[in-house]
Amino acid sequence: MSALTEPLDDAxxxxxxxxxxxxxxxxxxxxxxxxxxxxxxxxxxxxETVLKSLPVAGFKGSAGLTGPSYGLAxxxxxxLADDSRPALTAAAGLHAPELRHLFGDNFIAVLQYLVKHQQxxxxxxxxxxxxxxxxxxxxxxxxxxxxEFVAALPGIFEHEPVLRRGYQPxxxxxxxxxxxxxxxxxxxxxxxxxxxxxxxxxxxTTAANTITIPASLLPPASPVLGSGHSFRVGNTLLAGxxxxxxxxxxxxxxxxxxxxxxxxxxxxxxxxxxxxxxxxSVDKLIQLLRELDDNYADGHAYSCHALLRAIIDHVPPIxxxxxxxxxxxxxxxxxxDKKYMARLLEFKTQADDVLHRHIRxxxxxxxxxDLPQAAALNALLRVCIDNL
Numbered sequence: 001m002s003a004l005t006e007p008l009d010d011a012x013x014x015x016x017x018x019x020x021x022x023x024x025x026x027x028x029x030x031x032x033x034x035x036x037x038x039x040x041x042x043x044x045x046x047x048e049t050v051l052k053s054l055p056v057a058g059f060k061g062s063a064g065l066t067g068p069s070y071g072l073a074x075x076x077x078x079x080l081a082d083d084s085r086p087a088l089t090a091a092a093g094l095h096a097p098e099l100r101h102l103f104g105d106n107f108i109a110v111l112q113y114l115v116k117h118q119q120x121x122x123x124x125x126x127x128x129x130x131x132x133x134x135x136x137x138x139x140x141x142x143x144x145x146x147x148e149f150v151a152a153l154p155g156i157f158e159h160e161p162v163l164r165r166g167y168q169p170x171x172x173x174x175x176x177x178x179x180x181x182x183x184x185x186x187x188x189x190x191x192x193x194x195x196x197x198x199x200x201x202x203x204x205t206t207a208a209n210t211i212t213i214p215a216s217l218l219p220p221a222s223p224v225l226g227s228g229h230s231f232r233v234g235n236t237l238l239a240g241x242x243x244x245x246x247x248x249x250x251x252x253x254x255x256x257x258x259x260x261x262x263x264x265x266x267x268x269x270x271x272x273x274x275x276x277x278x279x280x281s282v283d284k285l286i287q288l289l290r291e292l293d294d295n296y297a298d299g300h301a302y303s304c305h306a307l308l309r310a311i312i313d314h315v316p317p318i319x320x321x322x323x324x325x326x327x328x329x330x331x332x333x334x335x336x337d338k339k340y341m342a343r344l345l346e347f348k349t350q351a352d353d354v355l356h357r358h359i360r361x362x363x364x365x366x367x368x369x370d371l372p373q374a375a376a377l378n379a380l381l382r383v384c385i386d387n388l
Contacts (some may be wrong), residue, residue, distance in 0.1 A: 001152060002057050002198065002199055002202035002203075003055040003056070003202075004055050004056075004057055004070075004071070004072065004091045004094070004198050004201075004202055005059060005094060005195065005198060005199070006055060008054075008055075008297065010096050011039075011044045011050045011053075012050060012053065012054055012095075012331050013048065013095060013096070014039065014042055014044060014050075015035070015039060015044070015050045015051060015054075015320060016072070016088060016092050016095055016096040016098075016099075017096060017098060018030075018035055018038045018042070019035055019086065019087075019088055020088060020092070020096050020099050021074075021098060021099040021312055022034070023088070024098060024099075024102070026148060027148055027151065027152050027155075028269070029085040029086060029087045029088070029155075029273070030085065031082065031084070031085060031266075032075075032080055032081065032082055032083070032085070032086055033082035033083065035047055035051075035086070036048070036082075039167075043193055048080055050243050051073060051075065051080075051086065052077070054071055054072040055071060055378070056069050056070070056071035056072075057069060057070050057201070057202035057205045057206060058070060058202075058205040061147065069205060070089065070091070070092070070161055070201050070202065070205045071089065072088060072089060072091050072092045072095070073087065073088055073092065074087045074088075074089055074158075074159040075087070075261075076085065076261045076264070076265060078374070079374075080262065081266065083264050083266045084266050085265055085269060086265075087155070087158075087159050087265075088159075089159045090103040090107050090156070090159075090160055090194065090197065090198070091161060091201070092120075092199045093107070093194055094194060094195065094198060100194075103194055104193070104194040106149065107156060107194070107197075108192065108193060108194055108197060109157075109189070110138075110153065111162075111163075111188060111191065111197065112192070113133075113138070113141070113142075114133060114163075114166075114181065114185055115185050115186075115188055115189050115191075117131075117133055117181055118181040118182075118183075118185040119186075119189070121181055124340070126309060130180050130181070130182075131180070131181045132178045132179060132180055132181065133178065133179050133181060134170055134177070134178040134179075135150055135170065135173070135175070135177045135178070136178050138150060138153075138174070143237075147175075150175070150193050151175035153177065154167055154169070154175075156271075157177075157179070158290075160201075161201060161204070161205070162184055162185060162187065162188060162201070163179070164294065165180045165184070165212055165294065166180040166181070166182050166185075167179055168180070168274055168287060169283050169286055169287065171186060173276065174272075174273075174274075174275035174277065176274035179269065180382060187200065187204060188200060201306065220277075261293050261296070261297070262292055262296040262304070262371075262374045262377070263289045263292060263293050263374070263377065263378065263381070264291055264374075264378045264381070267378060267381045267382060268286070268289055268290075268293075269356045270385050271285065271286055271289070271381070271385055272286060274385070274388050275383075276361065278388045279359060280317065280318060280388065282388065284314065285311070285314060285315065288307055288310055288311050288314065289311065289381075291303075291307055292304060292307040292308060292311065295307060296368075296371075299368055301354075301366055301367050301368045301370070302354050302366070304368065304371055305350065305351045305354040305355070305366065305371070306351065306354060306355060306369075307331065308347070308351065308371065308372075308377065309347075309348060309351035309352075309354075309355065311377070312324045312344050312347075312348070312377075312380065315327075315381075318384045318387050319331045319383070319384065319387060324344070324345065324348070325345065328341040328342065328344070328345045331383075333383070336379070337379050337380075337383065340375065340376040340379040340380065341376075341379075341380065343372050343373065343376045344372060344376050344377065344380060346372075347372045347376075350366075350370065353366065354366055
């Protein structure tokens with residue numbers, strides 16, 4: 001049984017209720033400042049600790065380990081700002097009666113609908129084109145679905161692993177969306193209720209955090225340690241880890257706290273709210289930010305560098321300039337934001353290294369830790385949103 005299905009304590013259940021009730025009324029998750037103050041009023045004075053105590057399947061970044069993870073909540077683990085909007089995932093519906101109908105019935109019906117259409121796709125040997133379901137398709141096939149529910153689906157997609165990678169904004173309606181019927185949907189073909197969905201996500205997440213070592217690649221038995229060896233992960237010593245044929249051990253990769261977002265979730269929500277309401281289209285910017293967060297959560301350093309470079313080259317017209325260099329040097333920034341822009345301008349050289357350096361004999365040295373501080377990009381986005 002997954003940790004996601006284990007009973008919660010009173011403080012955890014209260015937190016889910018405090019977050020769920022405003023969402024069900026407005027379709028938006030409440031600001032963290034509201035959650036924190038309400039929890040304090042109800043006798044729980046450390047809401048952040050309660051939030052971070054919610055169960056998670058997969059690695060959370062402890063002991064230097066990293067990997068995909070899925071929990072009851074989705075939030076920025078690095079900086080939980082007052083104006084951020086932490087969200088609950090479908091797994092929270094197992095514990096919060098308020099969310100049971102939304103996630104236990106409606107969400108599973110949507111998932112089954114997408115799976116059914118993915119199975120019905122007939123590929124062409126001559127065309128690699130992807131197949132999609134749009135919000136218009138969904139409304140046509142589900143006439144009883146309310147406009148509010150259809151508009152809320154992108155926010156639900158964004159926090160579910162199998163759905164997050166297929167969703168895109170679509171059409172002239174700011175609430176319009178399309179979903180790519182990708183191959184990973186097949187992993188959910190036999191899921192017919194919320195407990196089965198949560199268990200399946202937990203299984204896939206756990207599997208993604210293990211590596212099977214072929215017997216041919218295993219080291220010989222140590223004369224000192226016998227068939228066991230010790231491994232260092234970060235500064236943590238995992239002593240006596242037995243090595244046997246086909247052994248499964250955690251990956252030893254650079255420590256990154258997972259899952260986390262690079263882009264402030266509140267800014268992304270503000271930007272999404274401007275879709276279809278501005279002279280300049282923000283569709284591409286929204287998608288670039290989504291892909292940046294996806295790759296940041298998965299630890300893909302090269303993709304993050306390329307996407308961040310694309311974003312800072314994409315937004316200068318919002319600031320009245322043709323290039324980021326011109327915007328950084330000539331726009332009227334505050335003193336702090338001017339320093340942030342200098343960091344992003346300096347980063348462009350580093351991104352050029354990632355994108356254009358030729359293959360060589362020595363190992364590349366660019367890692368996730370070389371990305372500029374997220375505050376710099378968030379400062380740029382704050383000004384861009386204010387100018388739209």
